[in-house]
Amino acid sequence: MHHGADIANPLGTPLYAPAGATVIHAGLDQPPNVFGPYPDFFGNTLLFRLDQSWREQPVYVLYGHMNTVDVSAGQHIERGQPVGTVGMTGIAIGPHLHVEVRLGGSTYEQSYNPDLWLEPLPGLGVVAGQVVTPDGRAWPEARLFLYRVEAEGSRLYQILPTYAADPGLRPDPDWAENFALADVPAGVYDLVVRLGGQLLTQRLTVEAGRTAYARFVVAP
Ligand SMILES: [Zn+2]
DSSP states (O other), X not given: OOOSEEEEOOTTOEEEOXXXXXXXXXXXOOTTOOOSSSTTSSSEEEEEEESSOBTTBOEEEEEEEESEEOSOTTOEEOTXXXXXXXXXXXXXXXXXXXXXXXXXXXXGGGEEOGGGTSOOOTTEEEEEXXXXXXXXXXXXXXXXXXXXXXXXXXXXXXXXXXXXXXXXXXXXXXXXXXXXXXXXXXXXXEEEEEETTEEEEEEEEEOTTSEEEEEEEOOO
């Protein structure tokens, strides 16, 4: 289980604030300020609360594994302001930014899939949805096959799993998704689920800057 989006970039690449926010923590992920599953998981960590709340609930964003953190707790930051640099501190194999979105509180357990919160890059969209039983229970760890439909035929773009059972990633309160995939180029796709002896397909149009949603109901 992984709670964040990993964005690989060279060591020292500048990081910017995505929106107006107040810095809650800037520094090591160590007691009494532990934000990961155990101390020093995220290394140099930046946690900030967005100025904008969601349905009166605070929204927190966490940047992990930073090389330098160039702002301090209590400081207000603006969209586009440099806040530090990409690193590989804490538990990281190579330099990357680990981004999390936490809703209602700032604990590790309150993280939601950041793929549904990050503004897609130009030309890209998001695919999300549910694989559920007829009585609405999520199917854990089912595999979905996403095919890109082109004039010359379909080709497999990505295989994605549904969220694990407890302690899986929390579904968004509105979307109630149990799968999501960001950075999908705009276009037409077939999403295929092969489960319980059934083969289900839905055609999706991914639009730039938007989320395409699919719901599959599969009897156990
Ligand atoms: Zn990560």
